[in-house]
Every structure is written in structure tokens, then in C-alpha cells.
Amino acid sequence: MSLALSTLIFEWRRYLAAVIALAVAGLLVLAMSGMFMGMAKSFTNTIDRSPAHIMVLPPQSESLFANSGGQPRRIIPMLYQHPEVAEVMPMNGSWANFSNFPKDGQTAKSDGVQVIVIDPFEGSVTLPSDFSEPVMQALQEPYAVVLDRSVLGKLGVGLGDKAKMNGQTVNIRATVDGYPSMFNSMVFTSRQTARLLGIVYEGPRVGPLLVKVKDPTRAKQVVAELNAIGGGQFKAWTREDLSVANQGTMMKEGGISIMIGFAVVVGIFIGIVITWQTLQGAILANIKEFASLRALGVSMGRLRLIIMELSLWVGIAGLGLTAVLVAGVAALANAYAVPMDFPMSIVIPVVFMLLIIAILSGLFSLGILKKSQPADLLR
Amino acid sequence: MSNIAIDAKGLSKSYKIGKTKQQVLNHVDFNAYHGQVTMVMGPSGSGKSTLIAALSGLMKPDEGEVIALGEDLWKKKKAKIDKFRLDHCGFIFQGFNLFPALNATQQVEQVLKFCKVKGPEARQRAIAALTEVGLEHRLRQTPAALSGGEKQRVAIARALSKNPQLLFADEPTSALDSVSGQVVIKLLHRAAKEHGAAVICVTHDPRLEAYADRIIHMEDGKILDDRQITPLT
Numbered sequence: 102m103s104l105a106l107s108t109l110i111f112e113w114r115r116y117l118a119a120v121i122a123l124a125v126a127g128l129l130v131l132a133m134s135g136m137f138m139g140m141a142k143s144f145t146n147t148i149d150r151s152p153a154h155i156m157v158l159p160p161q162s163e164s165l166f167a168n169s170g171g172q173p174r175r176i177i178p179m180l181y182q183h184p185e186v187a188e189v190m191p192m193n194g195s196w197a198n199f200s201n202f203p204k205d206g207q208t209a210k211s212d213g214v215q216v217i218v219i220d221p222f223e224g225s226v227t228l229p230s231d232f233s234e235p236v237m238q239a240l241q242e243p244y245a246v247v248l249d250r251s252v253l254g255k256l257g258v259g260l261g262d263k264a265k266m267n268g269q270t271v272n273i274r275a276t277v278d279g280y281p282s283m284f285n286s287m288v289f290t291s292r293q294t295a296r297l298l299g300i301v302y303e304g305p306r307v308g309p310l311l312v313k314v315k316d317p318t319r320a321k322q323v324v325a326e327l328n329a330i331g332g333g334q335f336k337a338w339t340r341e342d343l344s345v346a347n348q349g350t351m352m353k354e355g356g357i358s359i360m361i362g363f364a365v366v367v368g369i370f371i372g373i374v375i376t377w378q379t380l381q382g383a384i385l386a387n388i389k390e391f392a393s394l395r396a397l398g399v400s401m402g403r404l405r406l407i408i409m410e411l412s413l414w415v416g417i418a419g420l421g422l423t424a425v426l427v428a429g430v431a432a433l434a435n436a437y438a439v440p441m442d443f444p445m446s447i448v449i450p451v452v453f454m455l456l457i458i459a460i461l462s463g464l465f466s467l468g469i470l471k472k473s474q475p476a477d478l479l480r
Numbered sequence: 481m482s483n484i485a486i487d488a489k490g491l492s493k494s495y496k497i498g499k500t501k502q503q504v505l506n507h508v509d510f511n512a513y514h515g516q517v518t519m520v521m522g523p524s525g526s527g528k529s530t531l532i533a534a535l536s537g538l539m540k541p542d543e544g545e546v547i548a549l550g551e552d553l554w555k556k557k558k559a560k561i562d563k564f565r566l567d568h569c570g571f572i573f574q575g576f577n578l579f580p581a582l583n584a585t586q587q588v589e590q591v592l593k594f595c596k597v598k599g600p601e602a603r604q605r606a607i608a609a610l611t612e613v614g615l616e617h618r619l620r621q622t623p624a625a626l627s628g629g630e631k632q633r634v635a636i637a638r639a640l641s642k643n644p645q646l647l648f649a650d651e652p653t654s655a656l657d658s659v660s661g662q663v664v665i666k667l668l669h670r671a672a673k674e675h676g677a678a679v680i681c682v683t684h685d686p687r688l689e690a691y692a693d694r695i696i697h698m699e700d701g702k703i704l705d706d707r708q709i710t711p712l713t
């Protein structure tokens with residue numbers, strides 16, 4: 102084991118402040134971006150878990166969020182021109198007013214909800230892949246709705262209760278997990294129930310189109326071919342690409358990037374200052390030992406390398422603690438159904454950020470080695 | 481006649497303390513031989529530590545030259561002086577200056593690794609050096625578990641493991657009890673006799689005189705007295 106690593110392990114208390122500073126910097130950035138990414142992901146849950154392989158959006162769309170205008174329904178038959186397209190369905194989402202029937206002592210609750218329309222049969226392109234058989238069967242009943250478990254309290258209802266949606270009575274027939282929403286709660290209904298509630302728009306314009314292909318492994322090629330068929334009238338995406346684009350769009354939103362940018366700046370600043378000062382103090386505590394190495398002829402360059410290695414290990418220890426803290430925060434968020442997501446596109450830059458903070462702190466601490474004058478050891 | 485290991489001429493060094501300039505070395509001529517323990521004695525402030533700093537390449541004198549192992553030390557560049565020390569010099573200080581995180585074997589191995597000695601050989605040499613100083617039963621102890629005398633012996637093993645031709649010791653026994661002090665000076669004596677090193681030991685401990693081949697007395701930056709006890713062969 103190297104001198105730097107042995108020192109870090111043996112004198113861990115001395116380096117703890119630096120490790121904690123790095124972990125807090127990492128947690129600050131990851132928790133904040135994880136929350137925003139989770140929000141973004143909660144908007145796209147139904148897409149991420151859709152059995153559709155391809156999504157078709159208006160031509161200028163850069164993500165699912167920026168296509169409120171919809172697209173012409175005539176695009177549906179155009180997509181069927183491709184021999185590998187198996188099924189095309191528009192994704193229906195609309196808004197409804199949801200209120201409970203308060204039981205004794207319960208408060209009346211009324212809230213706007215986002216209605217997700219599903220075709221509840223095996224292999225349907227609109228049926229989320231994690232919906233179980235009983236949930237699917239429950240949705241087949243008229244006026245049946247399915248809610249995420251986390252929104253039951255918010256809407257003031259329970260499984261098996263009746264509620265009112267757009268003035269009509271519906272039955273809460275099943276619950277699902279993993280569809281938390283930051284804002285409006287999601288309510289799943291069948292297309293039939295949605296029609297009964299009057300919330301299916303069947304005019305000439307449709308929302309995003311969900312496409313199933315015969316061979317999912319060829320989805321990328323089919324996307325390219327569909328875009329060629331469309332000649333600019335629409336834009337086809339693979340589900341994965343769209344999911345990434347959706348999160349990217351969320352992050353590009355001005356407010357979010359400013360907030361995350363601010364967290365990064367604060368994190369880097371706190372991280373560098375505390376790590377640098379801690380490293381300097383710890384090196385100073387061993388300065389006589391370093392000086393004795395200088396006396397024995399070890400060059401200043403080699404001592405600098407020891408410090409740099411030490412700072413790298415501090416960075417790695419900081420990363421470890423960040424992982425533990427972030428796992429804790431994620432578990433807490435999960436317990437309270439707060440959507441959080443930590444995609445690699447965020448985690449990897451944060452890993453580099455922490456290592457760079459540690460290395461910069463090491464570089465700033467090198468000056469202290471000038472105090473390792475072996476002649477000072479002679480008295 | 482014994483081989484001359486180090487030969488210094490006209491060494492002068494002064495420090496500025498406030499507005500006054502204090503001469504700590506005043507045109508000192510000094511030499512030391514392989515296989516001999518040369519003891520430099522004198523009261524505090526007599527310039528003995530400054531002398532070994534100048535002789536060993538740790539502090540540049542204002543004037544004078546040091547020919548160490550036939551090389552003009554202060555004509556070399558800084559990096560070359562470091563290399564010279566790495567290749568040829570061992571140091572023992574009053575404070576033991578051992579890394580708290582490393583055990584006795586690792587303390588010695590660490591230095592050998594800097595001398596580019598490969599892992600298994602470094603380990604072997606470290607154990608041999610520690611055995612030589614009588615610490616074969618304390619190989620895995622960190623400094624916290626060692627007594628003062630044992631720590632100094634680890635420092636000696638660290639210095640000896642490089643097989644230095646020049647061994648500088650600055651008050652090596654002043655932090656030790658008399659028994660440990662005896663052990664340490666015997667080890668220095670053995671380094672000279674068995675390894676042929678030129679041992680230059682600065683001390684004001686009169687008990688060590690018995691082990692000296694030559695005793696040099698300094699005061700006010702000058703050599704007052706130079707007694708050869710063991711005749712040069």
C-alpha cells in the first residue's frame with residue numbers, strides 16, 4: 102500500500118472534513134439535478150414504459166414537451182406504408198376534474214388530474230409494460246380508473262372507492278406503483294371509459310403517435326425509413342432517443358439550468374476551499390516526516406506526487422461517501438414517492454467534478470511543502 | 481591512511497536576526513574519514529548543526545567548498561544534490577520523524593522504493609536493516625507502539641538500509657534514556673566499522689565520547705579542538 106493511501110486510512114479523522122466537503126458538494130449537485138431529472142422522468146413515465154418502439158411527433162419537435170400543437174391524424178395511415186409497422190395509436194392525454202366522495206370525517210377534495218388513455222388488451226401499444234393482468238382486466242370495466250398508490254392520499258380516495266370525474270362517477274378499481282407525479286396526479290382509464298367521460302378528442306389532429314414494429318431490434322432503421330417516407334411531415338424517434346431528448350429539454354429550461362449551475366458553483370467552491378484547507382492542515386501535521394524524506398534525498402517532485410496521490414484518494418473517498426448519501430436520499434425520496442432519477446449523463450460529470458475538486462485542492466496544497474526544509478530538522 | 485570521505489574548506493555561514501548579522505560558521509575547515517565516527521561537540525549555538533547542514537547539502541554555505549566522495553557538492557544543481565543525498569547519505573535526527581501510518585518495515589521500505597529498489601528486494605533489505613538494529617520482533621509495529629529508543633532504531637535502519645557512505649546524525653540520543661542512547665551510538669559505531677561509512681555525529685552528550693574515533697569541539701562557529709582518538713590506519 103502506498104504512503105498516501107496508508108496515511109489517509111491511518112489518519113482518516115484528519116481528512117474527514119475534506120471527504121465530507123466533497124460528499125456534500127456531490128450530494129448538492131446530484132440531489133438537485135436528480136430531483137429535476139426525476140420530475141422530467143415522471144412526465145415521461147408513460148413513454149418510458151410504453152411497449153411502443155417508436156414515437157412520432159411533429160417535425161420541429163425537440164422533445165415530447167414541445168409539441169402542444171399536435172399533428173394531423175392522416176399521418177397514421179402514412180406510417181402503415183412501412184411494411185414493418187405493426188400498430189399505430191395516438192397517445193391520448195387530457196385533463197379532467199377529479200373529486201372524492203368524502204366519508205365520515207373526511208374532507209372533500211377536488212383536483213385537476215392528467216388522464217392517460219389506455220387500450221386495455223394484451224399487446225396494446227398504449228398499455229404500459231408494467232401493468233399486470235388484473236390491472237388490465239380492471240381497466241376493461243366501464244367507468245373503471247386506476248391510480249398510482251402515491252396519489253390516493255392526495256386525492257382523498259382509497260382502492261374500491263367511488264369518485265367523480267368531470268361530473269360522472271368512476272370506480273377506483275386498481276392501483277399501480279411507479280407513476281408518481283410532481284404536479285397533477287395521473288389517472289389511467291380505458292379508451293371506452295374516456296369516451297364515456299367525454300375526454301377523448303377524436304378530431305383531425307392527434308397527439309404523439311405510438312408505433313409498434315414487427316422486429317424491435319430494427320427500430321433505429323425503421324425510424325430512419327419512416328422519416329424518409331414522411332419527407333418532413335413528422336419526426337419519428339426511437340423510444341430511448343425520445344426519453345433522452347425529453348430529459349435534455351427539461352435540463353435546458355432556463356430556470357433549471359441556472360439552479361443546477363448555481364449548485365455546481367457553490368459545490369465546487371465549498372468543496373475546493375474545505376478540501377484544500379483540510380489537506381494543507383493534514384500535510385502540515387506530517388511536515389517533519391516529509392522533511393526527513395527530503396533530507397534522505399527524496400526530490401520535491403516525488404513529495405508532490407505523494408500529495409497529489411493523497412488528494413486523489415481523498416476524492417475517491419469523497420465519491421464513496423457521496424454514493425452512500427445519494428443512495429440514502431434516493432431511498433428517502435422513494436419512500437415518499439418523490440420522483441428522482443440519476444442518469445449516467447449527470448452522474449459521470451459529477452464524478453469528474455469531485456475528482457477535479459480533489460485534484461485542484463491537492464495542487465493548491467503543494468505550496469505547503471515548501472515548509473518541508475530538512476535543515477529545519479537540525480537544531 | 482583511511483580514505484577521506486568528506487573534505488570541507490573555509491565554510492562560512494551567517495544569519496540575519498533582525499538587523500544584526502550573526503556568524504554561525506566562521507571559515508571552518510573540516511574533514512571526515514570512512515570507517516570512523518567523527519563526533520562534533522559543543523554548546524548550543526556553536527554552529528555544529530549548521531556545519532552538518534552545509535556538509536550534507538541541506539544548506540548552502542555563504543563561502544567555502546565541500547568535497548564529498550570526491551565531488552564538489554555545492555557546485556551541483558539542486559536536483560543533483562538531492563540525488564547525491566539519495567544515493568550516498570543517511571540522516572538521523574533528534575526527532576525520529578517517522579510516518580505515523582507506516583509500520584517499522586514500511587518506514588524503511590518506503591525510502592528504498594524511492595531509491596528504485598524493487599518491492600520484494602526492498603522488503604528483504606528493510607527486514608535485514610531492522611534485524612541489524614535489533615528490531616526483528618517489532619517489524620509490524622507503527623511508531624505509536626514503539627518506545628523512543630525503538631523509534632530511533634527504526635530511523636537508523638531507514639538510514640542504513642540505503643548503505644550510505646556518509647551518515648549524518650544530529651543529537652541522535654538527546655531524546656533517549658541512557659540505555660537506548662547506548663544502543664543507538666553502538667549502532668552508529670557499527671555502521672562505521674562494518675559498513676565503512678563516515679559517521680558524522682553532532683552531540684553535546686559526553687557519554688558518547690567513548691565511541692568516537694575523533695572528537696571535534698566547536699564554539700562560536702569555529703573549531704577549537706580536533707582530537708584523533710583512534711589512529712588512522
